[in-house]
Amino acid sequence: MKRPFFGLEFIAGVLAIVVAAVVVGSTLGSATLVRAAIEKARNQAAANSNQPQLSVLVAHGQKLYAVNCSHCHADDATGDEGPDLHGLTKSDERIKAIITNGIKGEMPSFAKKLQEADKEALVGFLRSLR
Numbered sequence: 001m002k003r004p005f006f007g008l009e010f011i012a013g014v015l016a017i018v019v020a021a022v023v024v025g026s027t028l029g030s031a032t033l034v035r036a037a038i039e040k041a042r043n044q045a046a047a048n049s050n051q052p053q054l055s056v057l058v059a060h061g062q063k064l065y066a067v068n069c070s071h072c073h074a075d076d077a078t079g080d081e082g083p084d085l086h087g088l089t090k091s092d093e094r095i096k097a098i099i100t101n102g103i104k105g106e107m108p109s110f111a112k113k114l115q116e117a118d119k120e121a122l123v124g125f126l127r128s129l130r
């Protein structure tokens with residue numbers, strides 16, 4: 001039997017090469033995509049890495065606030081006997097000093113009651129107020 005010019009084997013060979021090229025190409029392509037996705041996830045993880053810690057700090061500060069401060073500054077810190085504590089423009093150090101020393105005749109000192117870490121947490125909570 002006379003073989004046609006483009007024999008089945010020839011076509012199968014070409015197909016095999018095309019399939020191989022597509023498989024290799026898409027593998028390389030998706031490897032690049034996977035690498036990009038990993039890179040992105042890594043960057044996001046790095047950006048968020050201090051967030052869980054931050055929310056633990058804020059939650060601790062919120063608890064301390066409820067016990068020590070809310071009866072004067074209101075449960076939602078919008079102020080009552082003491083002023084509204086939203087959007088404080090004082091520095092963290094200044095706020096911690098106020099908590100430590102109190103304000104004569106106005107606000108009690110918390111020097112004996114709260115540790116440095118507690119004051120940090122309170123500042124964190126006050127900064128989280130919106």
Ligand code: HEC
Pocket residue numbers: 065068069070071072073081082083084085088090095098099103106107108110122
């Ligand atoms: C007995 C009531 C009372 C308690 C309890 C109290 N405060 Fe105050 N606080 C005040 C008053 C009153 C002022 C305002 C004093 C002034 O301006 O002369 C004040 C002022 C402040 C200020 C300064 C605000 C500003 O705008 O300058 C901060 C910050 C503050 N308090 C935080 C706290 C925190 C945090 C706690 C809890 C650890 C707390 N206070 C507990 C009464 C209180």
